[in-house]
Amino acid sequence: MPKISKERLEIYRELRRDFKEDEFINLHPIQRGGVLSPEARKAIVEFADGYSTCDWCPPKTARLDMIERPPIAQFMQDLAEFLGMDVARVVTRCREAQFISFTMLGNPGDYVVLDSLAHYSTYTAAELARLRVKEVPHSGYPEFRLNLEAYAEKIEEVKRETGKPPAAVLLTHVDYLYGNLNDAAVVGKICKEYGVPFILNAAYTGGIMDIDGKKLGADIITSSGHKSWAASAPTGILAATSEMGEKLFARSKIVGDWSKRKFGVKEYALLGCTVMGAPLMTLIASFPHVVERVERWPQEVEKARYLVEQLERIEGTRQIGVRPKNHTLIHMESDGFFRASQAHKRRGYFLYEELRRRGIVGVQPGLTKHFKLNTYGLSQEKVERVAQAFLEIAREQNLSVS
Amino acid sequence: MPKISKERLEIYRELRRDFKEDEFINLHPIQRGGVLSPEARKAIVEFADGYSTCDWCPPKTARLDMIERPPIAQFMQDLAEFLGMDVARVVTRCREAQFISFTMLGNPGDYVVLDSLAHYSTYTAAELARLRVKEVPHSGYPEFRLNLEAYAEKIEEVKRETGKPPAAVLLTHVDYLYGNLNDAAVVGKICKEYGVPFILNAAYTGGIMDIDGKKLGADIITSSGHKSWAASAPTGILAATSEMGEKLFARSKIVGDWSKRKFGVKEYALLGCTVMGAPLMTLIASFPHVVERVERWPQEVEKARYLVEQLERIEGTRQIGVRPKNHTLIHMESDGFFRASQAHKRRGYFLYEELRRRGIVGVQPGLTKHFKLNTYGLSQEKVERVAQAFLEIAREQNLSVS
Numbered sequence A, B: 001m002p003k004i005s006k007e008r009l010e011i012y013r014e015l016r017r018d019f020k021e022d023e024f025i026n027l028h029p030i031q032r033g034g035v036l037s038p039e040a041r042k043a044i045v046e047f048a049d050g051y052s053t054c055d056w057c058p059p060k061t062a063r064l065d066m067i068e069r070p071p072i073a074q075f076m077q078d079l080a081e082f083l084g085m086d087v088a089r090v091v092t093r094c095r096e097a098q099f100i101s102f103t104m105l106g107n108p109g110d111y112v113v114l115d116s117l118a119h120y121s122t123y124t125a126a127e128l129a130r131l132r133v134k135e136v137p138h139s140g141y142p143e144f145r146l147n148l149e150a151y152a153e154k155i156e157e158v159k160r161e162t163g164k165p166p167a168a169v170l171l172t173h174v175d176y177l178y179g180n181l182n183d184a185a186v187v188g189k190i191c192k193e194y195g196v197p198f199i200l201n202a203a204y205t206g207g208i209m210d211i212d213g214k215k216l217g218a219d220i221i222t223s224s225g226h227k228s229w230a231a232s233a234p235t236g237i238l239a240a241t242s243e244m245g246e247k248l249f250a251r252s253k254i255v256g257d258w259s260k261r262k263f264g265v266k267e268y269a270l271l272g273c274t275v276m277g278a279p280l281m282t283l284i285a286s287f288p289h290v291v292e293r294v295e296r297w298p299q300e301v302e303k304a305r306y307l308v309e310q311l312e313r314i315e316g317t318r319q320i321g322v323r324p325k326n327h328t329l330i331h332m333e334s335d336g337f338f339r340a341s342q343a344h345k346r347r348g349y350f351l352y353e354e355l356r357r358r359g360i361v362g363v364q365p366g367l368t369k370h371f372k373l374n375t376y377g378l379s380q381e382k383v384e385r386v387a388q389a390f391l392e393i394a395r396e397q398n399l400s401v402s
Helices: A006-012 A038-046 A072-082 A094-105 A120-128 A150-162 A184-194 A242-248 A278-311 A335-343 A349-357 A380-396 B006-012 B038-046 B072-082 B094-105 B120-128 B150-162 B184-194 B242-248 B278-311 B335-343 B349-357 B380-396
Strands: A087-091 A111-115 A132-136 A168-172 A198-201 A220-224 A236-240 A317-320 A329-334 A370-374 B087-091 B111-115 B132-136 B168-172 B198-201 B220-224 B236-240 B317-320 B329-334 B370-374
Touching: A006 B072, A006 B278, A038 A278, A038 B038, A072 A087, A072 A236, A072 A278, A072 B006, A087 A094, A094 A120, A094 A168, A094 A198, A094 A220, A094 A236, A094 A242, A111 A120, A111 A150, A120 A132, A132 A150, A150 A168, A150 A184, A168 A184, A184 A198, A236 A242, A278 A317, A278 A329, A278 A380, A278 B006, A278 B278, A317 A335, A329 A335, A335 A349, A335 A380, A349 A380, B038 B278, B072 B087, B072 B236, B072 B278, B087 B094, B094 B120, B094 B168, B094 B198, B094 B220, B094 B236, B094 B242, B111 B120, B111 B150, B120 B132, B132 B150, B150 B168, B150 B184, B168 B184, B184 B198, B236 B242, B278 B317, B278 B329, B278 B380, B317 B335, B329 B335, B335 B349, B335 B380, B349 B380
Parallel strands: A111 A132, A111 A168, A168 A198, A198 A220, B111 B132, B111 B168, B168 B198, B198 B220
Antiparallel strands: A087 A236, A220 A236, A317 A329, A329 A370, B087 B236, B220 B236, B317 B329, B329 B370
């Protein structure tokens, strides 16, 4: 008798996603850059089975990044070069890349200086590495602009407090809340002056914008395959200068006390191999597409600005964060839609539902006053349909449209 | 001008696996339990895009394991129950599950007592958590039988050396080298007596054999989705008793010093969300199949024993590890095939090539003297074909077959 009855297992049959990318226009703030390329869709089927990358694992140096069939080893080099760094590894998530950086650069109790708009996972990565955080402030509503020069002050503060510089500095290249793009070179310069390792978290930029880590003064770049590289989750990227790579990718030194076993080929912060299957292969299969698409970034920004312009025609509606947009992640504030929701029988859900009725998803159900959307990779025609839909819904709710 | 030329990117087009599961009989020691179920093959296509599980992420408690559409929250409960534990999470790899256990139970410098046949990733997980290891010995060639009673001695040794018990004890339920199955209850009992948390690494057992963690006295069970749960890589399982779950899944306490931001809903050792896409959905889609297949374990062991019996008919060939087999992972030693390779123009590669010519893959290219194979999930008819192929090759090499 199976432990769990057939009836109870029924809910796991015929698992369906809420929508299909080709049937809806999806504006989900975290999903746009992770929509697979057609090539990745083929690769995920080809490499679907567990350990599918390991058919030709080299016996002596059994390590994922050394596999040549499929061309994983070559990919690691090309990936590093593409980011303007010396060495790269694929890890399970951008947050893991950050954790590895923190734990290999710092000791418990050390500080990491980070921006106050960093993703929660940056904070929890620091917490797991037993580091303390010191935040660089932002300007608050409505721009939430980071004061990048304050990185110097914060490094000084850590030095006064602990007698030594922080273990690392982290800047979120584009934050998840407002989609503000930061000039990483400013922070790179400060870090160089103080001799502190600079981690650039490119979760929302690597894979959609061209990034040259060396030019920006980054010692480490972290990024997210499922967020910005047209790859399946979970995939993270950890790229570094040679010097920093020595620290992050240190080989295992542990020795079995009885057996004397050693594992000197393994990079212990990665726990050896990382993404040994389908998601890695989607990342690789999408790479030619990604190399090409970053060249089209200016057009992507144009579409985002166009949508903001259209949405701001709606009464009491404006874009929050630095203006004009330099990224496709958009945070809107709408007193208009909020007032409409107060009177609507579906309350805050009306906006989601009205959009969905028009073939548009991704705005979080229930939200009207503040909502985020992302236009990355949508055609101009689709962005126009999105704009029209919002304007139409506004008019239906008797909001004025200028 | 793209940074990397089109020509150089050519190698990433048309990525193909070395073989297709339906065209070859695959004996790869680590791949058998991770072959997807037909249901999982559908799910991976449906949830291929990055962050595909997050369409209905609950806004207030944004956490993967709380998502109800698709039924991830329910799956976590059913998974725990299936393993006879109270609480379960899907993490990125079995090794990550071990690292989380080590780092949340121990402090730098503490000991973990483990078996000397543990996988390298157990050692590197301890290394990353800054723990020391103390190994329980095995009997050496040819049985490599672990002395389970020695766990008590080793705990005593740690107590004498450090004045306190080890942070944790780990037993590899079935080891990757010889496929020896250990009686976990023996270790569970010892750990209970000493009040030390017992981690059962079920990478090769959970998902193919029925496991009742509570009955075995396990406080924590770790397992590997891509190894034994018919799931894509990377997926790991971390299941625990309620008491131990409180420690492993502790909520984040870090506070931004300037912003006062907090992330109290996040389980910080998991860095928040883990496998937020396709591989998780393959694990869930295969779950009904897995619940059912563990009931057929005795037949799987029978097939493994049959193959051993057939292979041992070949001159100078015998199974290494505990006899008779209690698991489908088989380690063969063959002086016969080794001698044949010395005379063969393809040297050690002849065995791989001869098998492949007969539609059989998975034995590591180059190996003859020692090789591993796994019969899990193969039909009796296919196992017979494998046996016939080996016998045929032996005869062709003028080895006697009894």
